[in-house]
Amino acid sequence: xxxxxxxxxxxxxxxxxxxxxxxxxxxxxxxxxxxxxxxxxxxxxxxxxxxxxxxxxxxxxxxxxxxxxxxxxxxxxxxxxxxxxxxxxxxxxxxxxxxxxxxxxxxxxxxx
Amino acid sequence: xxxxxxxxxxxxxxxxxxxxxxxxxxxxxxxxxxxxxxxxxxxxxxxxxxxxxxxxxxxxxxxxxxxxxxxxxxxxxxxxxxxxxxxxxxxxxxxxxxxxxxxxxxxxxxxxx
Numbered sequence: 001x002x003x004x005x006x007x008x009x010x011x012x013x014x015x016x017x018x019x020x021x022x023x024x025x026x027x028x029x030x031x032x033x034x035x036x037x038x039x040x041x042x043x044x045x046x047x048x049x050x051x052x053x054x055x056x057x058x059x060x061x062x063x064x065x066x067x068x069x070x071x072x073x074x075x076x077x078x079x080x081x082x083x084x085x086x087x088x089x090x091x092x093x094x095x096x097x098x099x100x101x102x103x104x105x106x107x108x109x110x111x112x
Numbered sequence: 113x114x115x116x117x118x119x120x121x122x123x124x125x126x127x128x129x130x131x132x133x134x135x136x137x138x139x140x141x142x143x144x145x146x147x148x149x150x151x152x153x154x155x156x157x158x159x160x161x162x163x164x165x166x167x168x169x170x171x172x173x174x175x176x177x178x179x180x181x182x183x184x185x186x187x188x189x190x191x192x193x194x195x196x197x198x199x200x201x202x203x204x205x206x207x208x209x210x211x212x213x214x215x216x217x218x219x220x221x222x223x224x225x
Contacts, residue, residue, distance in 0.1 A: 042216030102154030
């Protein structure tokens with residue numbers, strides 16, 4: 001099925017560094033969602049974006065809905081060890097029963 | 113507010129056996145989703161219910177997979193008979209209505225040997 005292009009695939013950073021990841025699509029979306037999944041758990045919703053150009057923060061996390069409506073970015077500032085996990089983007093268009101289309105995830109490792 | 117509950121958390125079966133998973137969504141959530149997540153991939157939607165009706169089951173392998181949500185609350189997903197390639201995490205999610213944010217349960221890790 002349709003998938004989003006999410007990059008990078010993996011990151012290994014030092015504690016305290018900032019992190020940036022993004023998702024792109026060939027289709028226009030009207031919603032972008034960012035989830036984090038810890039090992040052995042289900043994805044947890046971090047940030048939801050509903051409007052082109054929207055910039056939303058949740059603590060040290062900031063996400064943006066791209067102006068073209070075909071991309072989104074997630075930034076994590078001052079990373080800490082508990083940021084370790086897999087980050088997924090998901091987008092929703094107006095068609096397809098508003099089904100979520102998922103990226104393949106960005107695996108983040110933080111070296112304390 | 114209690115989250116999405118799933119059981120069992122882990123299951124190991126032999127190929128050709130059958131297995132069932134249970135999900136209890138967040139109270140008041142009309143929409144329930146079953147996803148399959150293979151290692152290294154994002155979740156893949158198997159079936160979506162709105163109350164007790166099926167909204168989308170286009171990616172459900174109907175020759176072996178079935179799901180029901182008889183009273184519009186709890187749901188079960190069954191695989192019969194299981195194949196090796198069914199080894200995955202099965203995630204249940206719920207949302208207030210279609211198109212709203214989805215909240216996930218912890219998943220059931222299935223290993224088929």
